Amino acid sequence: MTAKPTVPFSEPGWLTGLPSPIFADSHRRWQAAIRPFIDTHLHQHAITWEKAETLPPHVFSDFAAANMLIPALPAPLPVTWLKRLGIHTLLGGLKVEDFDSLHGVIFADEMARSGLAGPPGSLTTGMAFGVPPIVKFGSEVLQERVLPALLKGEKRSCIAITEPDAGSDVAGITTTAVRSGCGGFWIVNGTKKWITNGIWTDYATMAVRTGPPDSGAAGLSLLVVPLMHQPGVTMRRLKVAGQVSAGTTYIELDDVKVPLENLIGEEGMGMRYIMTNFNHERLFIAVGVTRQARVALAAAFEYVLKREAFGKPLVEQPVVRHRLARAGALLEGQSAWVEQFGFLMTRMEKSEADRELGGMTGLLKAQAGIVLKECADTAVLLFGGNGYTRSGQGELVEMLHREVPGARIPGGSEDVMMDLAVRQLVKLYKAKTKALEASSKL
Known part of the structure; x- marks a missing residue:
């Protein structure tokens, strides 16, 4: 069959x-x-x-x-x-x-x-x-x-890093955690913004500053901060353009008491832990965004097969086929790259993957947003007025187009990811060159 x-x-x-x-x-x-x-x-x-x-x-x-x-x-x-x-x-x-x-x-x-x-x-x-x-x-x-x-899903978690004045610049975090006078608690003060899932979260894995204000990345730690019904915690949902049901949240922390043992790992190692976590986050985002691009382009393709204009189906117009081809080439290249990343991670130790793929994972995530934009733009343009209407046969395409910024900003904004990728590649190249030179002198 x-x-x-x-x-x-x-x-x-x-x-x-x-x-x-x-x-x-x-x-x-x-x-x-x-x-x-x-x-x-x-x-x-x-x-x-x-x-x-x-x-x-x-x-x-x-x-x-x-x-x-x-x-x-x-x-x-x-x-x-x-x-x-x-x-x-x-x-x-x-x-x-x-x-x-x-x-x-x-x-x-x-x-x-x-x-x-x-x-x-x-x-x-x-x-x-x-x-x-x-x-x-x-x-x-x-x-x-x-x-x-x-x-077991009996409690819910979120990751709380971003602040009103510290997004991709994680080292700029100002939310503080200081030991209480009795020594049994961390006292947390500050704000977190654009926190996905925050509004219904029991525990936040939160980046906090345990070092001096000018300590940069070296002064950051990770802390499990109880949120739901916790004294001193105020949360409200933020109105965003897309991904609305994910629960984007603004969190205010006013003298929140957190048990001392809620510190994740060692004090001052927060940046290292965050960077390790970012690789999984960015790959996870890249996979989902690549599928979103596929949904947008497939919807456009299906539409032009049946929609007629100027006496024939839209797909018979060369300009339409060219637009589909350009977006499709980007999509299939991105899809193959995502699959390659998944495969590499089944063959590499975690420490090796973090070292060799860290920068490129950021580039993979950035490229996913670029591909989604191209596919979403293609879908809206080919749907015409239907793609600009929040109901009817173009409803999903219109919603998808509003989600493009949400793919290009969270998890590390696009331009920052591109810069990170090149800096990491240069760093890796120099380290390997130095190691090779050292070994040749033995």
């Missing part, structure tokens, strides 16, 4: 029947197992929930009950912890110890298939970005207190 053809650009090649040197049978089984669940529990309601600006509470619980928040964590998963909690397998029978970075790439891709970042972001952002530093660097005491509830 011949498989039903897919709209051009609607799926990566490996999901259209083409052979792949990257994805193995376990990856194909995983994708086939999770797509129906995500479609049923998320995507078929995504537009409605995004317009309502909030997902119903049961959605988070449904995903948690099915262990469908766990795959947002970086590979390898915290197997010992998961098995302690009775979590031995994920959907489709995938053993938690067999979960690799490509399984994670597939999960992030499938979660973004509605084209909207808000609904999936409202579910996974805390697990993807807030929990990993606790898993990697948290003390045994801290992990025992917070990880069981976070991993």
Whole structure:
């Protein structure tokens, strides 16, 4: 039986029947197992929930009950912890110890298939970005207190780094944490802004300044700060253009008491921990944004196949085909790059990947936003007035176009990521050159 053809650009090649040197049978089984669940529990309601600006509470619980928040964590998963909690397998029978970075790439891709970042972001952002530093660097005491509830989805997390005057410039953070007179608490004061998921978060993995005001990156630490119903914490939602249902939040902290043992790892090591976490965050973002670009371009392609103008379908107009081709070339190149990153991370040790791929992960994330802009622009222009209308057949395209800035700014703004990539490449090149010169003198 011949498989039903897919709209051009609607799926990566490996999901259209083409052979792949990257994805193995376990990856194909995983994708086939999770797509129906995500479609049923998320995507078929995504537009409605995004317009309502909030997902119903049961959605988070449904995903948690099915262990469908766990795959947002970086590979390898915290197997010992998961098995302690009775979590031995994920959907489709995938053993938690067999979960690799490509399984994670597939999960992030499938979660973004509605084209909207808000609904999936409202579910996974805390697990993807807030929990990993606790898993990697948290003390045994801290992990025992917070990880069981976070991993089981009984409590929610977020990552709280950005401030009104410190976005991509993490070293400029001014929120302070000082020891109390009794020595048993950190007293936290400051503000955090544009914090995804913050409004319904129990624990924030928060960047704070424990060193002097002029200590820069060396004075930063990471702290698990209780938020929900915590004295001294005030939160309000921010109105943003896209990803509305993800719960972007402004947080004010006024003499908030945090147990001393809530420090993640060592004092003054916050910047190092943040940078380690950024690699997973930026790859996760890049995968989702690349799928958003695919949704936009596929919608445009499907539309021009049926829409007629000047007496013939739009797709018969050379200028239309040229626009689709230009966007499609960018998209497929980006998609292949994302897959390559996932593959490399299954073959490299974490420390090696952090060193060799850190700068390029920032570039991957930046390029994803550029590709989304091209595909979203193409979709709006080809949909014409329908793509500029917040209802009807161009509704999703119009919503997607508003999400472009949300892909190009969070997780490190585009220009900063490009500069970071080149600086990291130069640094790496010089280090390797110096090492080679030293070895030649032996």
